[in-house]
Structure formats: structure tokens, C-alpha cells
Amino acid sequence: MFTVTFEEINNRAKSEWAALQKGSYILVGTATCGRAAGAMDVVDAFNKELTRQGLEVSVIQVGCIELCYADPLVTICKPDSLRVVYNNVTPEVVPRLVEGYIVGDDPCLELALGTLEGDGEEGVYIPELPKFEHELRLILGRCGYIDPENINHYVANGGYSGLEKTLKMSPEKIIGELKKSGLRGRGGAGFPTHRKWELCGKAKSTPKYVICNADEGDPGAFMDRVVLESDPHQVIEGMIIASYVVGAEQGYIYVRAEYPLAIERVQIALKQAEELGFLGDNILGSGFGFHIEIAAGAGAFVSGEETALMAAVEGRMSTPRPRPPYPAELGLWNKPTLLNNVKTFAYVPLIVKRGGNWFASNGTVGSKGTAVFTMAGKVANSGLAEVPMGTTLRELIYEIGGGIAKDKQFKAVQIGGPSGGCLPEALLDIPIDYDSLREAGSMMGSGGMIVMDEDNCMVDAARFFLDFSTKESCGKCTMCRLGTLQMLNIMEDITAGRGKIEDIDLLISLAEDVKIGSLCGLGKTAPNPVITTLRYFRDEYEAHVLEKRCPARVCPELTAYYILPDKCDRACEHCVLTCPTEAIKGGKGEVKIIDQEKCSKCGTCLEVCPPEYNAVVKLSPVSSLPSSNLSGKRARK
Amino acid sequence: MITEKQASQAVAKILSSHKKEKKNLIPLLQEVQTKLGYLPKKTMQEIAGFLEMPAVDVWGVATFYNQFRFVPLGKYHTTVCMGTACHLAGGRLILEALERELDIKVGETDENGNFSLERVACIGCCMLAPVIVIKDKIHPNMTPFKVEEALVSYKQETQREKS
Numbered sequence: 027m028f029t030v031t032f033e034e035i036n037n038r039a040k041s042e043w044a045a046l047q048k049g050s051y052i053l054v055g056t057a058t059c060g061r062a063a064g065a066m067d068v069v070d071a072f073n074k075e076l077t078r079q080g081l082e083v084s085v086i087q088v089g090c091i092e093l094c095y096a097d098p099l100v101t102i103c104k105p106d107s108l109r110v111v112y113n114n115v116t117p118e119v120v121p122r123l124v125e126g127y128i129v130g131d132d133p134c135l136e137l138a139l140g141t142l143e144g145d146g147e148e149g150v151y152i153p154e155l156p157k158f159e160h161e162l163r164l165i166l167g168r169c170g171y172i173d174p175e176n177i178n179h180y181v182a183n184g185g186y187s188g189l190e191k192t193l194k195m196s197p198e199k200i201i202g203e204l205k206k207s208g209l210r211g212r213g214g215a216g217f218p219t220h221r222k223w224e225l226c227g228k229a230k231s232t233p234k235y236v237i238c239n240a241d242e243g244d245p246g247a248f249m250d251r252v253v254l255e256s257d258p259h260q261v262i263e264g265m266i267i268a269s270y271v272v273g274a275e276q277g278y279i280y281v282r283a284e285y286p287l288a289i290e291r292v293q294i295a296l297k298q299a300e301e302l303g304f305l306g307d308n309i310l311g312s313g314f315g316f317h318i319e320i321a322a323g324a325g326a327f328v329s330g331e332e333t334a335l336m337a338a339v340e341g342r343m344s345t346p347r348p349r350p351p352y353p354a355e356l357g358l359w360n361k362p363t364l365l366n367n368v369k370t371f372a373y374v375p376l377i378v379k380r381g382g383n384w385f386a387s388n389g390t391v392g393s394k395g396t397a398v399f400t401m402a403g404k405v406a407n408s409g410l411a412e413v414p415m416g417t418t419l420r421e422l423i424y425e426i427g428g429g430i431a432k433d434k435q436f437k438a439v440q441i442g443g444p445s446g447g448c449l450p451e452a453l454l455d456i457p458i459d460y461d462s463l464r465e466a467g468s469m470m471g472s473g474g475m476i477v478m479d480e481d482n483c484m485v486d487a488a489r490f491f492l493d494f495s496t497k498e499s500c501g502k503c504t505m506c507r508l509g510t511l512q513m514l515n516i517m518e519d520i521t522a523g524r525g526k527i528e529d530i531d532l533l534i535s536l537a538e539d540v541k542i543g544s545l546c547g548l549g550k551t552a553p554n555p556v557i558t559t560l561r562y563f564r565d566e567y568e569a570h571v572l573e574k575r576c577p578a579r580v581c582p583e584l585t586a587y588y589i590l591p592d593k594c595d596r597a598c599e600h601c602v603l604t605c606p607t608e609a610i611k612g613g614k615g616e617v618k619i620i621d622q623e624k625c626s627k628c629g630t631c632l633e634v635c636p637p638e639y640n641a642v643v644k645l646s647p648v649s650s651l652p653s654s655n656l657s658g659k660r661a662r663k
Numbered sequence: 664m665i666t667e668k669q670a671s672q673a674v675a676k677i678l679s680s681h682k683k684e685k686k687n688l689i690p691l692l693q694e695v696q697t698k699l700g701y702l703p704k705k706t707m708q709e710i711a712g713f714l715e716m717p718a719v720d721v722w723g724v725a726t727f728y729n730q731f732r733f734v735p736l737g738k739y740h741t742t743v744c745m746g747t748a749c750h751l752a753g754g755r756l757i758l759e760a761l762e763r764e765l766d767i768k769v770g771e772t773d774e775n776g777n778f779s780l781e782r783v784a785c786i787g788c789c790m791l792a793p794v795i796v797i798k799d800k801i802h803p804n805m806t807p808f809k810v811e812e813a814l815v816s817y818k819q820e821t822q823r824e825k826s
Binding site: 058059061062063094095097242243244245246247248251283284285321322323324325326327338339340341342343344400402403404408409440443474476478482487490491494498500604606607626627628629630633634 | 684685686687688689690692693723724727728729730731745746747748750751753756759760763764783784785786787788789790791792794801803806807808811
């Protein structure tokens with residue numbers, strides 16, 4: 027059978043890439059976040075304008091270049107000119123960009139976020155933004171610059187050369203490199219990757235399986251989605267290398283159903299990898315074969331746990347089982363199975379290419395390489411960041427994330443989603459690595475980071491995470507099923523002003539029981555948000571319980587909206603007309619008053635009250651309302 | 664709306680494209696739901712027959728996962744993101760506003776089959792929080808007031824279709 031060599035594939039890809047660089051082309055970030063911000067309208071506008079002008083310039087849909095706050099992002103690349111990145115692009119400015127920089131030589135810098143080359147004279151030089159100075163982009167490096175639906179872009183930028191090298195190495199040698207690299211599983215628990223691979227490789231039974239866990243269930247985390255949508259081939263290449271090392275023939279990528287675009291792009295990537303011979307019965311003519319299928323999740327947080335995930339792939343209810351035996355020995359259909367996270371696989375080709383020692387030269391003693399975080403919540407520049415392990419939380423939030431939005435006061439950062447903990451200001455200088463975060467009561471988790479400011483209530487936040495874990499508990503273990511529910515009931519009492527002071531101790535003791543009495547990570551970590559908020563923000567719990575006061579004025583039962591009589595314009599009726607429950611009374615020329623009985627606490631009045639009056643305020647406790655307002659009677663002035 | 668006959672043809676086609684392996688249960692349920700919008704009881708029994716497994720096991724799997732529903736969706740299916748970032752930015756208020764404006768509760772479809780409402784854990788657009796999705800279109804940075812505004816055009820469309 028005729029097989030194409032890697033060199034031929036590589037040459038073809040390189041010449042396609044070089045041909046692209048000879049002309050102008052436009053990159054539009056159309057990952058899910060870009061699309062939500064309107065990127066597809068921008069793509070259409072470019073195509074329309076280019077056709078109208080009769081220009082042959084390709085518009086390439088790429089992934090995410092991490093600056094989610096500036097979406098939709100467009101990069102115009104031109105031979106012998108600066109590559110310019112434009113932020114928050116709307117269809118309206120597209121003709122101007124085409125006229126200015128595609129047809130003419132005006133880079134339209136007034137519309138630009140910055141340039142990717144140059145000395146800063148042309149405005150912001152993007153690689154020197156504080157964010158990128160701190161970053162080390164190993165697996166996000168190509169994201170946003172290559173077409174995720176064109177395998178040649180990946181190959182031309184170093185892709186699949188790790189696989190080519192692998193096929194000339196022994197499995198033991200690759201495990202040796204992984205061991206030197208110190209790579210630990212990026213799914214959250216941080217198990218040394220080389221040990222998993224070694225165990226699975228040594229297992230006698232066949233067939234063996236390789237599974238990629240892309241069931242990114244933590245609300246607030248989206249880096250696996252970005253990797254799969256922006257540069258899926260690196261994950262596939264990592265899986266193929268893994269299959270070669272452990273001797274597997276079949277692989278599955280388990281992607282959650284909530285990520286339809288990721289599924290679509292992975293599907294395209296798998297097809298293209300097969301066509302070029304990176305997947306199939308005889309990979310690159312080596313005689314070794316491997317196939318990958320997508321298994322689409324159906325929405326269950328517990329599926330992130332490895333044994334539960336395998337149950338889902340088998341088509342069963344996704345419930346975990348006790349370990350040992352570990353999946354490396356007894357996994358999918360009771361066969362040896364290697365299961366790693368998306369990012370873990372993505373690092374593998376790099377480690378093979380550049381060596382374990384190179385990888386280990388970044389990071390801390392116990393945690394090597396980089397960590398990928400998504401930052402969301404009240405941070406100024408939300409988005410992604412890939413930083414060396416050991417970077418502090420403060421650097422991440424203030425220098426990369428640009429600090430807290432709207433000049434508010436930082437209150438806490440939640441790392442690791444419902445399994446993690448809320449850390450206060452005092453702990454912002456701890457380095458990000460598996461061990462330091464665990465010591466502080468949080469965890470690395472999959473890397474979702476939510477920043478909270480003074481307007482967020484920590485009791486409400488803990489209640490939210492607990493509510494999530496309670497709903498997502500699969501029900502197998504009593505302590506997880508009922509213990510979390512009991513904790514949730516107490517948390518609901520506290521946020522509703524029905525809490526008793528002895529509830530706090532009961533919460534702590536229940537939290538310990540749930541941790542001990544649960545089989546898998548979901549139950550073992552579900553109490554973490556409550557434990558850490560109690561440890562670091564106990565005063566907020568006490569205010570809710572003892573004073574019936576919510577310091578951040580979030581909990582609806584403890585908060586009331588009030589219109590300041592001396593600030594209300596009287597002639598204005600914005601609040602009266604927009605109140606969905608018709609709770610605001612007062613005709614023209616009268617001070618408006620909120621009927622507390624009818625008020626649904628939706629906050630629309632606060633939103634619509636013109637800033638020059640700013641008459642609507644939130645009060646807590648409810649008893650601090652002036653008595654005239656409590657009765658709901660109309661006060662005339 | 665597709666007729667019952669079209670529905671059973673569609674199901675037959677989906678079944679014939681899969682092997683009789685238990686691992687295909689979830690993909691089968693997903694494909695049926697994509698086609699019909701929900702999982703009718705009769706179809707789940709057919710799937711059980713096809714895979715030669717007890718119907719109760721199909722029911723167990725279908726009810727275990729969040730994705731599956733057992734009532735038809737509205738024409739304008741609306742999902743509210745209740746992820747962390749959305750919650751912190753006032754997601755609860757958005758959900759309440761939708762329930763109020765559509766006069767249905769989460770998990771319900773209105774009597775005309777126009778709107779249905781569902782909550783999801785996170786759609787991964789945290790920088791645009793709070794977000795809702797109406798008929799596959801993402802609406803970013805919502806407030807209760809904007810919910811009202813966003814629904815106006817869809818409501819007008821349902822009115823137009825009626826007349």
C-alpha cells in the first residue's frame with residue numbers, strides 16, 4: 027500500500043502556509059465566546075465587503091487568543107506589514123477596515139487593540155501587555171492564529187512532529203521523558219502522568235483504551251473548550267502518542283454536549299487526521315493503528331470523575347465506583363484504560379519534541395510546566411491565561427486580569443469551581459501550584475477561577491456552589507446525596523434570615539461527614555466552598571444569622587430597595603413604568619415609593635433610575651427601612 | 664410540528680443507522696431528541712426493544728442526564744445560564760424575570776408551544792455574564808429589564824404567525 031511520508035505531508039503543509047503569508051488575510055475569532063459577542067456577523071460583513079470590492083482575501087475563522095473581554099477580535103495580516111489586532115469589532119466598522127488596511131496602507135490604529143509586531147510606536151505592542159509578559163504559552167500558543175479546521179495550519183506550525191518522533195522511540199523512552207518532565211494530570215487531582223501511563227502500559231489484558239476527558243463541568247471554567255475549539259489537533263496528537271505507549275487501539279474523546287462547536291471542530295480534526303494517515307490502521311506507515319471516536323456527554327457533572335465517565339461511555343448511568351482497581355488496570359468494559367484531561371494530552375507532543383527536562387525547567391518543585399486558568403467574574407479583563415506554575419494569584423488577578431472591574435474592592439477568589447475554595451485577599455500571594463492551593467483549602471481543579479468583589483455575598487456564593495453539588499450528586503452515596511442536601515437547607519435558612527448561631531457548628535460537622543462518607547471527588551470536595559468561606563469570611567455568616575443583615579446586600583430576604591426621597595426627581599417616572607410587578611407608586615410630581623409587599627427585588631428600578639438622580643438604594647437589614655416605607659402607604663410631600 | 668408518522672419514520676431511520684450495542688444508548692437518545700425535540704415514552708420503549716434491554720434501564724439513563732427532556736420544547740426554547748459567573752452577576756434575577764415574562768416555570772413549555780424555559784449549569788461564556796440563549800442565539804450581559812426587551816421581538820413573531 028502506498029503511504030505518504032511525514033516529510034511529504036509536512037512539506038505540503040509548509041508550502042500552503044507560506045503561500046498564505048504571501049498575501050493579506052483576515053483572522054476572526056469565532057470560538058463560542060467570540061460568536062456570543064457577534065463574531066459571525068463580523069465574518070459575514072467581511073465576506074460581503076470583500077466580494078463587493080472584488081478582493082480575493084481569505085477570512086479565516088480561528089479560535090480564541092485569550093482576550094475574551096475584547097471579543098469579537100479581528101487580526102489583519104499583511105505581507106511586510108504589521109499584524110494589527112482590532113477589538114470589539116462590529117459589522118459597521120468592517121468596510122472601514124477593508125478600505126483602510128486591506129486596500130490601503132492605513133492600519134486604522136484608532137480601532138485597534140494593538141499590533142503583534144513593532145516597537146510600540148504604532149500604539150500598543152500586544153506581546154508587551156502586562157498579561158503576555160507574565161504568560162508562557164505552551165498549549166495556547168497557536169490558539170487564535172491557526173485555522174482549527176485546517177490540519178495543514180497545525181502541521182506547518184510544528185504539529186504532528188511529536189508523533190513522528192514518537193514512532194522512532196520506544197514506549198519506555200517516552201515514559202522516561204514524561205517522568206523527567208514532572209507532568210501531573212491537569213484534570214485537578216494532579217496524579218503524575220507517567221505513572222498512569224506506565225501502569226496502563228504494563229497491564230496484560232487487551233484491548234486497551236485511551237480516553238480524553240473533555241467533560242469540563244465546573245461552571246465558570248472553559249479552557250478545555252477553548253483548546254478544543256482553537257487547536258484540537260494537539261490533543262489528538264497527544265492521544266495518539268499515548269495509544270502508542272500503552273498499546274491501545276481505540277480512543278474516545280468525551281466532550282460535554284453543552285459544547286457543540288467543540289464537538290464539531292474535533293470531528294473535523296479527526297477526519298482530517300485520518301485522511302493524512304495520522305489516525306487509522308497503519309499510522310504513517312508504521313504498522314501501528316489507532317482510532318478515535320467522539321462520545322458526547324449528556325450533561326452530568328459527576329461524569330468528570332473517571333470511573334463515572336467510563337460508565338457514561340459504556341452507555342450507562344454515570345455513577346462512580348470504588349478505586350482500586352484503577353482504570354489503568356480495569357477500566358472501560360473492564361479493560362485497561364488510560365484516562366487524561368484535555369490539557370494533559372495537549373502537553374504531550376511538546377514534551378516528546380523538546381524533552382522532559384525542558385518542560386521541567388518551568389514551574390515549581392512539585393508542579394512543573396504551566397497552568398491554564400480561565401478568569402471570570404468581577405475581574406476587569408476576563409479571559410484565559412497560561413502561566414508558569416508558581417505565579418501568584420495576585421499577579422494573575424491584578425497584572426494579567428487587570429484588577430477588579432469598575433474600581434470595586436476585591437473580596438475573594440474561587441478556584442476549582444464547586445470543588446474548590448474561596449480564598450481571601452490575605453492569601454493572594456501564595457503561588458499557584460497543586461500543593462499550595464490544597465494547603466489553603468482550595469484546589470487547582472480544572473483551572474476555573476472566579477473573582478468576587480465587595481458586591482458579592484460569600485454566604486450566597488457558598489450556597490450557590492452547594493446547590494450545584496446537591497443537584498449534581500449522582501445519589502449513590504448517602505452522605506453525598508442527603509448530607510449535602512441537609513447542608514443546603516441550613517445555608518438556605520441562613521441566607522433567608524432564619525439561621526441560628528448553632529447552625530454554623532452543625533455545618534462544619536456535617537461538612538466533615540460528607541467528606542468522609544463519599545466515594546468520589548464530587549462528594550469529597552462538595553463541602554469545600556462552605557468550609558473555606560466559614561474559615562475566611564465567618565463574619566458574614568454571623569451578620570446573616572445574628573443581625574439578619576447581608577453585608578453585600580445580595581440575599582433577597584435580607585435586602586430591600588428604597589427610593590431616597592430627597593434624590594427622587596418626582597417628574598421622572600422611569601421606575602414606575604418599568605417595574606414588572608407594579609410595586610412603585612407615585613404619580614407625576616410625587617416622590618416614588620416602593621411597596622415592599624409587591625416588590626420582587628429584581629433591581630430594575632435601580633437599573634433604570636437615571637444616573638443624575640441615582641435615587642434607588644439597597645438596604646440591609648430590611649428593618650433599616652424608614653417606617654413610612656414599610657407600611658407601603660403613599661407619602662406626599 | 665412533524666406528524667406522528669414522520670416521527671416514527673425518523674426514529675426508524677435513526678435506529679437503523681446504529682449497531683445493536685449498549686454503548687449506543689446515549690447517542691440514540693441524543694439523536695432522537697435532536698430530531699423530535701424530546702423523548703416520547705413510546706420511542707424510549709422502541710429503543711429498549713432495539714437494544715434488547717429492559718425499558719426501565721433506558722428510562723433510568725434518560726432521567727439521569729440533564730440533557731434529556733420528556734415534554735416537547737417551545738418554538739423559542741430559552742435557556743438561562745446558571746453558572747458561577749452568571750450567578751454572581753445576578754443570574755437568579757434573570758431567571759425570575761423570564762419566569763415572570765413568559766409566565767412559565769423552569770422546565771415548562773407554555774400552552775401554545777411557543778416558549779419553553781430551561782436552566783443550564785454553564786455555557787462557558789462567562790465573560791458575557793449573565794447570559795441567556797433564545798433559540799440558539801446568545802444574549803449577553805442581561806438584566807431583568809433587558810430580558811423584557813429581548814423577548815419583545817420573539818413575542819411579536821409568535822403573534823404574527825398566529826394571524
